[in-house]
Amino acid sequence: MGNTVRTVGPSQAPKDRGAPATEWFQIDWTTVERRVQNLRFRIFRAAKEQRWKHVRNLTKRLLRRDATMLVSGRRLTQVNQGRQTPGIDGERVTTPEERAKLVDDLRQYQPWRAAPVRRVYSPKTKGKHRPLGIPTLRERVLHMVVKNALEPRFEAEFEAQS
Numbered sequence: 315m316g317n318t319v320r321t322v323g324p325s326q327a328p329k330d331r332g333a334p335a336t337e338w339f340q341i342d343w344t345t346v347e348r349r350v351q352n353l354r355f356r357i358f359r360a361a362k363e364q365r366w367k368h369v370r371n372l373t374k375r376l377l378r379r380d381a382t383m384l385v386s387g388r389r390l391t392q393v394n395q396g397r398q399t400p401g402i403d404g405e406r407v408t409t410p411e412e413r414a415k416l417v418d419d420l421r422q423y424q425p426w427r428a429a430p431v432r433r434v435y436s437p438k439t440k441g442k443h444r445p446l447g448i449p450t451l452r453e454r455v456l457h458m459v460v461k462n463a464l465e466p467r468f469e470a471e472f473e474a475q476s
Contacts (some may be wrong), residue, residue: 361467377460402432419452
């Protein structure tokens with residue numbers, strides 16, 4: 315990722331403090347978001363041209379990019395309106411250090427199973443309640459990564475009909 319993210323190598327990492335390898339304030343967000351946006355546009359264009367092998371390869375690339383994880387983590391912990399809503403694990407991320415640790419942990423994360431969701435009932439008219447499932451913060455970040463990868467492919471297909 316070039317100069318976008320400053321990481322600390324294993325021999326340079328502080329051992330006692332548990333500091334994250336990503337330094338949140340050192341990230342060039344304009345560059346990171348532009349890289350994700352460029353890949354999304356390339357997927358969109360390849361899908362429009364029906365070059366499916368290219369779409370698949372670009373989608374895999376987008377899923378594996380650190381920039382995608384960073385953008386997703388930032389949107390869900392800083393920008394999103396529901397950023398303070400915890401899942402069943404009760405985890406909330408509020409400080410830059412916690413955000414960096416979350417992104418670093420998710421880079422290593424292998425999601426074999428989805429975590430359970432927290433059930434909340436939203437009131438409706440006539441005294442009824444609508445059930446809502448709130449996933450954990452980690453699951454929401456991973457959902458956003460997948461959404462970023464899949465959305466351009468389907469936008470190309472459905473755009474004309476919208």
